[in-house]
Amino acid sequence: MAAAPITSAVFGATGLVGAHLVTSLLSLDAFGTVHTITRRAPKQASDAALSKKLDAVVEKDTEQWVPKFKEVVATTASTSTPTVFSALGTTRQAAGGIANQWKIDHDLNVEVARAAKAAGVKTFVFVSSAGTRSLxxxxxxYSKMKNGVEDTIKELGFEQAIILKPGLILGDREVEHQGAGVFKALVGATKNVSKAWHDSLGQDADVIAKAAAHAALLASQGKAPSAYWEVEVADIVRLGRDEWKF
Structure with missing residues (x-):
C-alpha cells in the first residue's frame, strides 16, 4: 500500500529559501497539502497548477502565526500530523535593528518549534546556518539566534529533527544582509575556478530548499541517519542537486 501523502506546514514561505521550498513540496507527489502562514500571499497561490495543494493563510501580525498554526494542526490531525518546516529569517536592516531581528530569527522560531512539539508533530525541519558554532x-x-533555535529543537526531542546548515545562501533577496552583495560576487567568481570550492562556500536557495524537502522525505521513509540530523553543506548539495531526481 502506498504511503499517504505527507501534510506539511511551512513558516517563512515567502522568503528566499521558503518560497523555493513551497514550490518543491507542491511539486512532489509524496507531499500532500502544504499549509503556509505569511504576511502576504505566497506567489504559488496565483499558479493554477501549484495552488491545488496549497492552503495559504495570510496574517500580517506574526504574533498570530502560532495560534493560526494550532488551528491548522487541529484540522489535519485526523488524517496526518504535519511535518513542519521553518525557513523563517529576516535581516537586521529589514527588521529595523538587532532586537527586532531577534524576535523573528530566534523568538518566533522557538515559539513555532514548541508549538509543533506540543501539537504532536513528529518531524521538524529548520534552515539554520553553517559556521555558527565556531570559536x-x-x-x-546572528550565531546566537541560530544556535538558540537549534538548541531548543534538540531539547524538545522531536521524533525527527532536521537542521540544515547552508553556507552563503545565493539568490536575490528583497533586502540583502549587509555586505552580502560583495560576498556573493566573490563566491560567484569561484564557480569558474573550482566547482567544489564554489559549492563549499555558497548554495543556491533552490538547492537548499530541495535538500530540505528531500531530507524530510527520507526521514518519512526511515532513512534519516539519526534522530537529530544536521545536514551540512556537502549533504545539502548532494540532496538538493546531485541526487534530486524527482
Whole structure:
C-alpha cells in the first residue's frame, strides 16, 4: 500500500529559501497539502497548477502565526500530523535593528518549534546556518539566534529533527544582509575556478530548499541517519542537486 501523502506546514514561505521550498513540496507527489502562514500571499497561490495543494493563510501580525498554526494542526490531525518546516529569517536592516531581528530569527522560531512539539508533530525541519558554532562566530548575535533555535529543537526531542546548515545562501533577496552583495560576487567568481570550492562556500536557495524537502522525505521513509540530523553543506548539495531526481 502506498504511503499517504505527507501534510506539511511551512513558516517563512515567502522568503528566499521558503518560497523555493513551497514550490518543491507542491511539486512532489509524496507531499500532500502544504499549509503556509505569511504576511502576504505566497506567489504559488496565483499558479493554477501549484495552488491545488496549497492552503495559504495570510496574517500580517506574526504574533498570530502560532495560534493560526494550532488551528491548522487541529484540522489535519485526523488524517496526518504535519511535518513542519521553518525557513523563517529576516535581516537586521529589514527588521529595523538587532532586537527586532531577534524576535523573528530566534523568538518566533522557538515559539513555532514548541508549538509543533506540543501539537504532536513528529518531524521538524529548520534552515539554520553553517559556521555558527565556531570559536570566533558563536559570540555574534546572528550565531546566537541560530544556535538558540537549534538548541531548543534538540531539547524538545522531536521524533525527527532536521537542521540544515547552508553556507552563503545565493539568490536575490528583497533586502540583502549587509555586505552580502560583495560576498556573493566573490563566491560567484569561484564557480569558474573550482566547482567544489564554489559549492563549499555558497548554495543556491533552490538547492537548499530541495535538500530540505528531500531530507524530510527520507526521514518519512526511515532513512534519516539519526534522530537529530544536521545536514551540512556537502549533504545539502548532494540532496538538493546531485541526487534530486524527482
Amino acid at each position: 570566533l562566530a558563536r559570540a555574534l548575535p
